[in-house]
Amino acid sequence: MDHAAGRPDAQSPPGCYRHPGRETGIRCTRCERPICTDCMVNASVGFHCPDCAAGRTGGSGPPPAASRPRTLAGGTVAADPHLLTKVLIGINVAVFIAVQALGDSFLADMVLIGRWPPAPFVPTEGVAEGEWYRLVTSMFTHEEIWHIGFNMITLWFLGAPLEEALGRARYLTLYLVSGLAGSVFAYLLASPTTATLGASGAIFGLFGATAALARRRNADMRPVVVLLAISLIFTFTQGNVSWQAHLGGLAAGVVTGFAMLHAPRERRTLVQYGTSALVVLVVVGLALLRTAQLT
Incomplete structure (x- = not known):
């Protein structure tokens, strides 16, 4: 039978x-x-x-x-599936040009801690004094040409396929949540007199989501793992690199990317944005905890 x-x-x-x-x-x-x-x-x-x-x-x-x-994650298929990645690169480049043109006076308002160059023994400047916007502006700010060059090349190669797979709204959510998590982990774990800047937290979030995308498509994950391993080795062996931001962004990217790409179709939107909101609540809670320690 x-x-x-x-x-x-x-x-x-x-x-x-x-x-x-x-x-x-x-x-x-x-x-x-x-x-x-x-x-x-x-x-x-x-x-x-x-x-x-x-x-x-x-x-x-x-x-x-x-x-x-629809895109693989349920987003709207766009005529230019890579437009938002180009816009993000453009914003980072525009801020970099402004930093070069305006100097320390502009840079001091963008970095995570507060004063540039960072002054010792002023841990309550910046985010701890209520300047929460720095958690966002710092992730679009670069001072050195090699720094923005490396980050923007990586953003293009990782971001373009993710934007096509996720759709613009979900991709932007992933990028901002990962960048915010990177900023908060740097604020939480780094020295309170260390100024932090750069898109690396968001970039490492894209690494995490790329791994989720490779798994979703049953693709060979070895290239992603090798590239991520090289990036982590660089993170922990080079000076003046915020490993805290890298790990925070990576963790948020893995969680958010997995939710975006593996959510059950019948409640996909709820799972995707609900997970993103939960990650934001966790990192905001960590930021409040750190502020309480410093004030």
């Missing part, structure tokens, strides 16, 4: 969304609709269905929301 006779989908692969009679184990990496070998279109990672490859939603007239092409 066939115990699954009333549930054929439990034993057989789904049919292609354009050719229902053709069973397939392949899905579009953007909208996750099943596609047969005649319909799949090669993409930079995996395959796209014809509608996603052409930037269409398919059908005659507007399709129902459930059938519209």
Whole structure:
């Protein structure tokens, strides 16, 4: 007796969304609709269905929301899937130019602790005095050309595929949550007279999310692991590197990225943004704890 006779989908692969009679184990990496070998279109990672490859939603007239092409994480498919990464790079470069043009007077208002160059024995300057905006401005601020150069190259190579997989809103959430976590961990664990700046916390968050993306796509994770290992070795062997920000961003990126890419579809949005909000609440709580210690 066939115990699954009333549930054929439990034993057989789904049919292609354009050719229902053709069973397939392949899905579009953007909208996750099943596609047969005649319909799949090669993409930079995996395959796209014809509608996603052409930037269409398919059908005659507007399709129902459930059938519209979506990113792997359920976001809206954009005409330029890398636009937000370009904007983030542009913001970092613009702040870097402003730092070079305006000097220490501008830089002092952007770094995490407060005064630039950092003055000893003034641990209550900056965030501890209520200047919480520094937790955000410091993650867009660089002083050295090598620092911004390395971070922006990494941002492009990690951020562009993540933006395409997540969609803009989820990708921006991941970036900001990771950057905030990096700033808070530096505030929590570093010396109170150490000024911290740079996008590295957010960048390491992208590392963590990239690992989650590789797992979601069943891709070879060895390149990600090797690159992350090299970055961590650099973190702990070079001077003037905030390992606290790197580890904080990485931890937030792993948690947020996993939630973004592995949330169950029926309550995907709730899990994705609920997890992001929970991470923010934890890091804000740590920042309040550190402020209480310093004041």
